[in-house]
Amino acid sequence: MAELRVLLVDDHPVVRAGLRAMFSGFEDVSVAEEAANGDEALRILDRELAVGGRIDLVLMDLQMAPGMDGVTATRRIKEQYPDLPVLVLTTYDTDADILAAVEAGASGYMLKDAPPNSIRDAARSAAAGQTALAPEVAARLMGRMRNPVPSLSAREIELVELLATGMSNRAISRRLFISEATVKTHLVHIYEKLGVDNRTAAIAVARGRRIIRS
Amino acid sequence: MAELRVLLVDDHPVVRAGLRAMFSGFEDVSVAEEAANGDEALRILDRELAVGGRIDLVLMDLQMAPGMDGVTATRRIKEQYPDLPVLVLTTYDTDADILAAVEAGASGYMLKDAPPNSIRDAARSAAAGQTALAPEVAARLMGRMRNPVPSLSAREIELVELLATGMSNRAISRRLFISEATVKTHLVHIYEKLGVDNRTAAIAVARGRRIIRS
């Protein structure tokens, strides 16, 4: 098989250097380009693919300080280049992050503290059109499948995330373009599922269960 | 000058590989050892320095998933090897992290998204006995000096910690053996100091400023 050409998207030069060093040990994978944020990644893809260049895989961090975040960048990339696989490589494995990445069209979800071999294997799988999930991530998804009762819906997780930022019901309703009544209905469902009876307790439980990032 | 021998402490293999790759470009700096957490770092130092080995600088991450965190590890290292400089290299630049690192005896505080040159220069400075601060970090410290943020009292911090567990005012009053009225008074003061107007926002701000640990 031809050499795999990868675009790295991560705001940390140190991480980019680490991945570059890691891949340099394999002859069938090479880092073709690097971007520090989503905007830069899109510019590189536009430029590179327009002139007949080749990129086989995007390695995407989710947390990026300034500019476009990883989820948005992933969504944009999949809109413009649906066949280009995007493998998320990040630090956290919360439900909120995983669901957002999957919904945005990611081909896989790996954690940065994984051993180099796993990351390399995941890159190859994703480039081959397969789905590559870290064991921890796969376990969380399986848990949601098997046991849908205690797990929140995607919309409810969205609510809890806003809850945790300290927003009032009114503020949340405006942010999500829904009525305050709907917010309250969602909250009641969330309280039931988490076994609590107020918002601060809901946040505490959601943090403990890694539904949202701590 | 003799070659600088560095101990890397970071739980991410990718980051360690990146730093190793970065330093490999300079002949006067080399990565002598790597540790994935604080315990491992201390074991390596004990073993290495006992047999006459040489370590000139510790590069320390603050966030490490399992085992000893970076601040504790730094404190322990400075207790046992006061002359061994520890340069903190982390992702976040919150006041509490910086102050905790400085209090623990760190010789400097750099951010991972800094350009490789800056990190290399900081490593050299720290090894030479100087203090190395990232520009962003220096700015935050200066800002605190000029414009001290109203800080919470010990009692108020106690309140916020209970708040974050999801307890009601009544529950808090019972836990602390004070009246509900007193709880409310404390909360009003906390809201003023943090610039918010409800409990969940207070928790969010306190987390953001690392007043309470997540």
Next chain:
DNA sequence: CGGGCGGTCAACCATTCGGTTGATGCGGTG
């Protein structure tokens, strides 16, 4: 010693939140 600060408490009122009932529409599944 006087004033400031932190901690305690009370009474009062407005606002927000929690909880219920009931209802509509949509999409997937047996």
Next chain:
DNA sequence: CACCGCATCAACCGAATGGTTGACCGCCCG
């Protein structure tokens, strides 16, 4: 098709929380 889960909205009420005023005490510091 009928059912069910999800998301949406409304009206209503009691409880909790937010905000204000005012007060007392102990401690430290100038």
